[in-house]
Amino acid sequence: MRKIKKTYTSLATCGCAVMLLLSACSNYDNNASYRGTVHVKFKSEKYNYSWDFTRDYTDTLIVSKRKIFSEGNTSSVKYLNNDTLSVQDYRNGKICFLDSSLNTILTFSGGTHAKEIMNYDYTVGNLRVYDFTTRTPKVFKLKNASTQSFSLLRSYNIPDNSGVYRVGFLQGNNIIYAYPNRQFSDLSFIVRTDKDSTNDILGLTQLLGSNKKINAPEMSFDGDFVTHPTSKYMVYACKFGGYYFVFDTNTGQYKYFAQTIDKTPAPVASYIKITPDVKHLENQPNIMFFPGAAVYNNMLFILNNISEHKDNSIDMYNLDSKGAYAGSVSLPNADGHRPISIAVTGNEIAALYESNILVTYIRKSYNEK
Numbered sequence: 001m002r003k004i005k006k007t008y009t010s011l012a013t014c015g016c017a018v019m020l021l022l023s024a025c026s027n028y029d030n031n032a033s034y035r036g037t038v039h040v041k042f043k044s045e046k047y048n049y050s051w052d053f054t055r056d057y058t059d060t061l062i063v064s065k066r067k068i069f070s071e072g073n074t075s076s077v078k079y080l081n082n083d084t085l086s087v088q089d090y091r092n093g094k095i096c097f098l099d100s101s102l103n104t105i106l107t108f109s110g111g112t113h114a115k116e117i118m119n120y121d122y123t124v125g126n127l128r129v130y131d132f133t134t135r136t137p138k139v140f141k142l143k144n145a146s147t148q149s150f151s152l153l154r155s156y157n158i159p160d161n162s163g164v165y166r167v168g169f170l171q172g173n174n175i176i177y178a179y180p181n182r183q184f185s186d187l188s189f190i191v192r193t194d195k196d197s198t199n200d201i202l203g204l205t206q207l208l209g210s211n212k213k214i215n216a217p218e219m220s221f222d223g224d225f226v227t228h229p230t231s232k233y234m235v236y237a238c239k240f241g242g243y244y245f246v247f248d249t250n251t252g253q254y255k256y257f258a259q260t261i262d263k264t265p266a267p268v269a270s271y272i273k274i275t276p277d278v279k280h281l282e283n284q285p286n287i288m289f290f291p292g293a294a295v296y297n298n299m300l301f302i303l304n305n306i307s308e309h310k311d312n313s314i315d316m317y318n319l320d321s322k323g324a325y326a327g328s329v330s331l332p333n334a335d336g337h338r339p340i341s342i343a344v345t346g347n348e349i350a351a352l353y354e355s356n357i358l359v360t361y362i363r364k365s366y367n368e369k
Contacts, residue, residue: 003218034330035060036314040262040306044095051306053261053289055313058327062350066334067102068081069356076292077352079345080122081229087358093117104356106148113152114138121169121226126153128169135161138177154193165218168225168234168247176225176234176252178218184285185213189236189245191252202254206226216269219283228295228345233319235300237293240283241266244293244300246319257325263317264289292341294351295319299326303342312339314349333360 003267009242034057040049075090084105093110095117107129110117110256125142127150138154143149143346156175158164167177168189178189179274204217213259214220223238234249242260247253267283272278292303300317307313312331317323329349331339337354 002337022040034301034311034328040067040305049265051262053263055261055315056325057104057313057326057330058365059315059365060327060333061329061363064348064360064362065102066360067098069096069358072356074352074356074358076224076258076341077343077358079228079294079296079349079350080220082345084122085343085350085360086122087122087352088117090132091115092132095120095122095129097122106142106145108148108150110138115141116126118165119167119169123229128175132165132244133254135164137167137169137171137177137287158192163218166223166225166236168227168236170234171250175288178223178236180216180218181365184214185217187214187217189247189252189254190320207254207257214266215322219269219281220266224293226293226300228297230297230345231295231297233295233300233318235293235295235319237290237302238266239288239290240286244302244317244323246323256322258317260290260304260306261325262289262304262318264306293337294342294344294349296344296346301342301344303331303339304328305338310338314342329363331361 036057038055038057040051040053072089073091073096074087077087078086080086083100084088087096091114095108096104097106099105114129116132118130119125120129127140128137130137135158139153140150141153141208143151145330163180164177167175169175174191174193176189176191181188181192189202202207204221220240221242223236225234227234232249234247241261242264243257243266245257248255248256267285269281271279272282284317289305290302294301298318298320300319303316304313304315313328314331315328316326316328322329331351334353336355337357339351339353341352342349347363349363351359
């Protein structure tokens, strides 16, 4: 088949010119799927961003199942194991457990015990959640599946927890969390055991090898802790800048940090004047380029919204090889809605979209028949 090469120029979502060079056998189809290599060149004088990178679209997605949640405000999706998928409603403190056919098999409602759930983990009847309302990690025990009742077993102690936004659940009963140290303008990664003792404290500036202070690092380096029961890695993946930090999922021991192929810098948090007497702290630019990430085995999958046509890509990185780039797959919109979260298990990718739409896909290499 004759190769096709096209050049497109238009405005990106942040209002700057972008050029994409596509070289492939079939470059774009009605399932919004790129194939082959895509060269992206981006320069923004306003934000002092400069992008020049190439994606290799090695895989394709085939729609498997689809579900629309009739109520709530779903915010993230996660595979609890190879067969059980879960969808979180952050604002209402609910977690919906789904089987492989996307039928609801269990629902957790935090009620007064967990009004807003920022992150969670479920293993053998124990549900660990981070209650953002009280900034407290909690453990619930499934009492009765038929009545969908849970009992609160314990709460973790995080001193001075008001600034803790992100918590990850390690193997066993240990946790890792990102703690903003405003005094030193740093973001510390802290491992805390089930006995409420601290094992490790690592500063973001130390990990990056920089002495430069970071204003409101919990905003400019805001991210999520992601892992999978099959993986030995816990990853803190940033949402606004192309950084991710890799830890051991058993001990929380720090491994390394790496950058995404686009090398997107972290934004700078600064105060924006709303009225003459009111200022608001906001990222500049306030663009969430990487809204979701997932881990499966030794692979990291990052949802990347850097695109000329407002398309979405999932970039893959090999965590066994210091985060070496391993290819990409194009992720279509659903009914005009963009994805906000992804989860991966085996060759299946689940994507949660705006407006409570959940779609699962089968991922195949273009070399597969």
